[in-house]
Each structure stands twice: as structure tokens, then as C-alpha cells.
Amino acid sequence: MEKLAATLPKAELHLHIEGTFEPELIFSIAERNKIKVPFASVEALKAAYEFQDLQSFLDLYYAGMNVLKTEQDFHDLAAAYFEKAHVQNVVHAEIFFDPQAHTARGIPFDVVIEGLSKAAEESKQKYGITSKLIMCFLRDQSAQSAMETLDSALKYGDRIVAVGLDSAEVGNPPSKFKDVFDKARANGWLTVAHAGEEGPPEYVWEAIKLLKVSRIDHGIRSLEDPELTRHIVEEQMPLTVCPLSNVRLKVFSHLKQHNLKRMLELGVRATINSDDPAYFGGYVGDNFQAAQSALDLNQDELERLARNSFHASFLSDGERNTYLSMVDDAVKHWQNLRKHDLCQHE
Numbered sequence: 001m002e003k004l005a006a007t008l009p010k011a012e013l014h015l016h017i018e019g020t021f022e023p024e025l026i027f028s029i030a031e032r033n034k035i036k037v038p039f040a041s042v043e044a045l046k047a048a049y050e051f052q053d054l055q056s057f058l059d060l061y062y063a064g065m066n067v068l069k070t071e072q073d074f075h076d077l078a079a080a081y082f083e084k085a086h087v088q089n090v091v092h093a094e095i096f097f098d099p100q101a102h103t104a105r106g107i108p109f110d111v112v113i114e115g116l117s118k119a120a121e122e123s124k125q126k127y128g129i130t131s132k133l134i135m136c137f138l139r140d141q142s143a144q145s146a147m148e149t150l151d152s153a154l155k156y157g158d159r160i161v162a163v164g165l166d167s168a169e170v171g172n173p174p175s176k177f178k179d180v181f182d183k184a185r186a187n188g189w190l191t192v193a194h195a196g197e198e199g200p201p202e203y204v205w206e207a208i209k210l211l212k213v214s215r216i217d218h219g220i221r222s223l224e225d226p227e228l229t230r231h232i233v234e235e236q237m238p239l240t241v242c243p244l245s246n247v248r249l250k251v252f253s254h255l256k257q258h259n260l261k262r263m264l265e266l267g268v269r270a271t272i273n274s275d276d277p278a279y280f281g282g283y284v285g286d287n288f289q290a291a292q293s294a295l296d297l298n299q300d301e302l303e304r305l306a307r308n309s310f311h312a313s314f315l316s317d318g319e320r321n322t323y324l325s326m327v328d329d330a331v332k333h334w335q336n337l338r339k340h341d342l343c344q345h346e
């Protein structure tokens with residue numbers, strides 16, 4: 001099963017590019033930009049990655065990205081992610097970025113998007129990975145700031161596929177951003193939102209009803225509300241679940257307690273993602289492996305998770321079908337290898 005989890009082609013749909021900033025790269029970009037990191041060494045920084053909850057992580061996450069200044073920096077950040085994703089058989093990635101966390105520091109929006117886009121184009125050439133950008137609003141900032149960010153992004157049109165909502169959830173319900181999301185949809189963008197990570201099921205309802213999202217990011221607390229669970233199953237509303245993140249941010253005390261398997265049993269269109277892999281101990285393949293072993297996911301469940309990732313993506317039907325047949329091929333290949341291994345042991 002471990003081998004199947006590793007070899008399945010996957011789409012990653014919940015990935016904050018700033019959360020892929022590995023400590024080694026933080027130090028090297030800081031040095032290039034002549035910025036002093038407030039930690040003595042890579043090891044000292046890594047040792048600080050002990051989180052009590054979402055906010056304690058966000059404090060370090062925003063501090064880390066402060067060293068990103070130039071187009072080259074954003075390019076190098078994304079290029080490092082694509083290289084790791086390729087090794088773990090990610091063939092398509094829909095990537096979040098947090099423009100407000102950069103523009104607030106005086107970094108122009110263009111610098112961020114140009115750097116990320118260049119790395120995406122190169123990775124398409126180098127690895128064949130397709131990707132899309134999702135611009136997130138920081139929900140702990142004002143709706144007005146989100147609206148200004150939206151206005152400054154409009155000129156990028158189809159360089160961005162959707163808008164999202166992230167940062168500190170509790171106390172910042174989706175309803176706060178209804179007008180911003182209305183305007184984003186009116187301009188042709190799709191919508192997603194973090195909801196039900198630490199916040200209550202009501203926030204998931206709001207994201208669906210008011211922000212008209214195509215996917216819920218995390219959504220793990222949805223299962224506390226039977227009517228919401230029924231709705232999510234009926235509508236096949238995808239949940240982008242991030243198992244290692246949920247344990248590192250103490251939403252679940254252990255991966256064995258995670259409700260991902262329960263979701264699959266109920267017919268929820270769940271996917272596996274890495275959220276902020278540099279901070280949470282693993283990329284998407286590592287999340288598949290860890291979830292498989294802690295929850296004893298079987299072949300059918302692993303296949304479903306991989307297929308769900310493409311069904312829940314913003315790919316065209318043609319692209320989706322190509323990737324789905326790659327999943328079929330990977331499964332057949334794995335079955336043949338297994339048969340061969342069994343024969344040899346007879």
C-alpha cells in the first residue's frame with residue numbers, strides 16, 4: 001500500500017507557497033538580501049516549529065516570509081516547491097499565495113506574481129507539472145484591505161484562477177468577505193475558503209452559501225453537523241484535507257484520531273494536501289504515506305483520494321481525463337508488480 005500511495009499521480013489543491021519556505025532557503029535568501037534572521041541557525045529555527053494552535057504557527061509563518069523581497073526570491077521559493085512536488089508525483093498544483101503579507105511590507109504585487117509565474121512556467125517545461133494560482137485574502141485584516149487587493153489583482157485576469165480566504169479563522173467568519181467574493185466572481189474568478197479548520201461548522205455553511213465556494217479548505221469540523229455533512233456529500237463539495245497540518249496545529253491529538261477515513265466512508269469528496277509542508281513535516285506524498293499508515297487506508301481509499309484530487313481541481317475536462325487515466329495506469333502497474341512479487345514468493 002505504501003508503494004501505491006507513493007506512485008499515484010496526484011493534484012495538490014491546498015498549498016500555501018509561503019508555507020513551503022524551508023529553513024535552509026530562508027537563511028540563504030536572507031543572506032542574499034542582507035537581512036538578519038532572528039535565529040542563530042537553521043537548527044534553532046527548526047526547533048521553534050512547535051505549535052500550540054493555528055495562531056502560534058502563523059506568527060512564525062509571517063516572520064519567515066519577511067525575507068522575500070525580489071522577483072528572484074519568489075521564483076526560487078516556488079521552484080524549490082515544484083522540485084519537491086515532482087519527486088512525490090504531484091502532476092498538478094493549485095497554489096495559494098498571500099499578497100497582503102507582501103504588499104504590506106512594500107513589495108509590489110507584480111514582483112510576487114511575476115516570480116511565482118516564471119517558476120510555474122519553468123516547471124511545466126522541466127517536469128510537465130501544470131499549475132494555477134489562487135490569491136488568498138488574510139481574513140484577520142479588514143474587508144476593505146481585501147477589496148483593495150482584489151482591485152489591484154484584476155489586471156492579472158486569467159493568471160489567477162480563484163480567490164481564497166486564509167489566516168486566523170476564529171472571529172473572522174466568511175460573511176465578513178461576502179462583497180469581496182461577489183466582486184471576484186463577477187470578474188470571472190472561482191472561489192475557495194478555509195473553513196472548519198479551527199472554526200465551527202457555521203463558517204463552512206457561510207463559505208458555501210455566501211461565498212459560493214467551489215471547495216472548502218480543511219472543512220474537518222463539518223462532520224460535527226450532520227445536516228452539513230449530508231449537504232457536502234450530496235453536492236460532492238470537495239474538502240481539501242491536510243492531515244499532518246491538523247496534527248501539528250493540534251486540531252487532532254494524533255493522526256490515528258483524524259476523521260479522513262470517516263469522510264471517505266461517508267462518501268465525502270476528500271483530498272489529501274500538505275498546507276505548509278516546510279512547517280508541518282511533509283509534502284503531499286508524505287501526507288499520503290502518513291495517513292495511509294495511521295488510518296490503514298486500503299487500495300480503494302488511496303485510489304479515491306488521488307482521483308478526488310483531479311475531480312476537485314480547476315482543470316478543464318480534457319486535462320482532468322488525461323490525469324485520471326494516468327491514475328488508472330499507475331494502479332494497473334502497481335497491481336502487476338504485486339502479482340509478480342506474489343508469484344516469486346510462491
Ligand code: ADE
Pocket residue numbers: 016019054061166167168194197245275276
Ligand atoms: N495560512 C497558511 N496556512 C494556513 C492554515 N493552515 N490555516 C489558515 N491560514 C493559513
Ligand code: ZN
Pocket residue numbers: 014015016166194217275
Ligand atoms: Zn491552508
